[in-house]
Amino acid sequence: MGVAGAPGDDPRPYFFLSYAHIPKSDPKDANPNVWVERFYRDLCEHLMNLTSLPDGASPGFMDRQMKPGEPWPVELSKAxxxxxxxxxxxxxxxFLSEQCGREWFAFSRRAAHSRALNSNNSSSASAIVxxxxxxxxxKQLPRQAERLQFANEEFGEDYAAEGFYGLIKLRYLRDEYERAVYHLAKRIKEVAEMTQIADGDAEQDYHSVPTGFGPPGGKRRMDISVLACSRSELPTGRSPDCYGAHPREWNPYHPESSRPxxxxxxxxxxxxxxQVSVGEFEADADRMLPKGPPVTPGMLLLDHWALSTARGxxxxxxxxxxxxxxxxVMVPWNRADPDAALQEDAMRATIQTDLAPRPGDEGGHCSPSGGVPTLQAFSQELPVAVKAAARHYDRHAQTYPPDGGGGSKPQVLPSGVGYGSGIPARETKSNAEKAEGSLRDREP
Known part of the structure; x- marks a missing residue:
């Protein structure tokens, strides 16, 4: 897979511009996104001057540059x-746009995968500018957006107060606009040349990518717990290569992955x-398996080799x-592991029997009986597992109304609404219709 390198030797776009389309109030109105397009062109012009990109190369990608007739989901996935x-x-x-949330998560997942391939490369975390x-x-920012620096001092005080839209629209701030765009172009160039992000899956199904944005002001939580061996407590015949001093250090996709x-x-x-809590199931079991309603949605990463021990x-x-x-429950099963064949039949039997829902039970998410074969397959399955856990949590959790709400009788949250939900609580029918309109708006 390709990675960013020295100036001039990488033909890939320096940046992907992700923005929320402004709908027309009337079909006869002029293009309401014209100022974003102007901003994009100015940014590209600066980057062409700051870099050694060859003639014909585009320093950036914006969906409006796609030609009529091009399959826009395919082009977005490639970019x-x-x-x-x-x-x-x-x-x-x-942050209310489903499409922008998809774009954010698609890139973030690619960066996370790149970190897993090379844990020494922490700079990939800063490849969002x-x-x-x-x-x-x-308070309106999702957690992952809140963590990033977006009011850079070198862009000027007017930029922090007005944003690029204010700078470009107010004539007396035109010089400040030029200054801010130039410094953003420099920042993009610096980040592109110091990060090492591997190429992602250009053929991914764009429509299957989840949004990375939850409900505004939401405080969604997810427990991740590991049931795995440690290097000092391995079954007979099991290689120690995938293990560390503690179960949490389990790395089943070694040597492809260098991270737990x-x-x-x-x-x-x-x-x-x-908001994520990560722990070991040995210590987490009592908290994650309370009597009565659940406390939080959860995910168990299961090492089948741990089931060879009485405690597991x-x-x-x-x-x-x-x-x-x-x-x-996610069950990684790396078929490139030399020991995999020794336990594969037992692993399949566990998934098909012990982890299968009993008659009348409401089945949660569990990996297919063949396990999760690769790191990339794990990254693709995880959003499905998260959404399932959140949906079932919302169905079973109890909440108490605020004071004056008619007493303290527990109420069951409706599926897909509220705390922990995989579907933002704001997604009403009218918003769903708006989302559908947003999809149409993406077509050139």
Whole structure:
């Protein structure tokens, strides 16, 4: 897979501009996104001057540059798989857009995968360079957006107060606009040349990519727990290559991956706008398996080799003793592991029997009986597991109304609404219709 390199030797776009389309109030109105397009052209012009890109190369990607008749989901997937920097254009509308959330998560997942391939490359975490189009209150930002620096001092005080839209529209701030665009171009160039992000899957199904934005002001949580061996407690015949001093250090996709799987999973879940707790099931079982309603949705990363020990089998028995569909179970099974064939039949039997829902039970998410064969397959399956756990949690959790709400009787949250939901609570029918309109708006 290709990575960003020295100036002039990488033909990939320097940046992908992610922005929320402004709908027309009337079909006869002029293009309401004309100022974003102007901003994009100015940014590209600066980058052409700052870099040694060859003639004909485009320094950036914006969906409006696609030609009529081109399959826009395919082109977006290609651009997200190959761009070197992701530039989200912050505005209140941006964080309400399903399409912008998809673009953000697609790039973030690619960056997380790149970190897993090379854990020494922490710089890939900074390959998102926000640009402020319209000022957004911090409380409206998703967690992953809040963590990024977007009010850069070198862009000027007027930029922080007005954003690029204010600078470009107010004539007396035109010089400040030129200054801010130039410094953003320099920042994109610097980040592109110092990061090492591997190319992503250019053929991914764009429509299957989840949004990375939760409900505004939401405090969604997800528990990730590991049931795995440690290097000092391995079954007879099991190689120690995938293990560390503690179960949490389990890395089933070694040597392709250089990070513990729990750390990679936590990155992906955070990019879905969750607050994440990561631990070991030995210590987490009592908290994650309470009597009565669930406390939080969860995910169990299961090392089948751990079930060869009496303690591992006992812990799995605690999980399966009751129907708990709000805990998704993922079973990595690296077929490139020389020891995989020794336990594959037993692993399949466990998934098909012990982890299968009993008659009448509400089935939660569990990996297919063949396990999850690769790191990339794990990254693709994880959002499905998160959504399932959140959906079942919402169905089973109890909440109490605020004071004056008619008493303290527990109420069951409706599916897909509220705390922990995989579907933002704001997504009403009218908003769903708006989302559909946004999809049509993406077509050139």
């Amino acid at each position: 997200l798989a190959h761009c070197r920097v992701f530039v989200p254009l912050y505005a209140p509308r941006y 926000p640009a402020l189009w319209v000022p957004v209150p911090v 799987l729990a750390d990679h999973a936590a990155d992906l879940v955070r990019n879905l706008d969750y 089998a006992e812990l799995l028995g605690k999980l399966t003793a009751e129907n708990r569909p709000w805990i998704s």
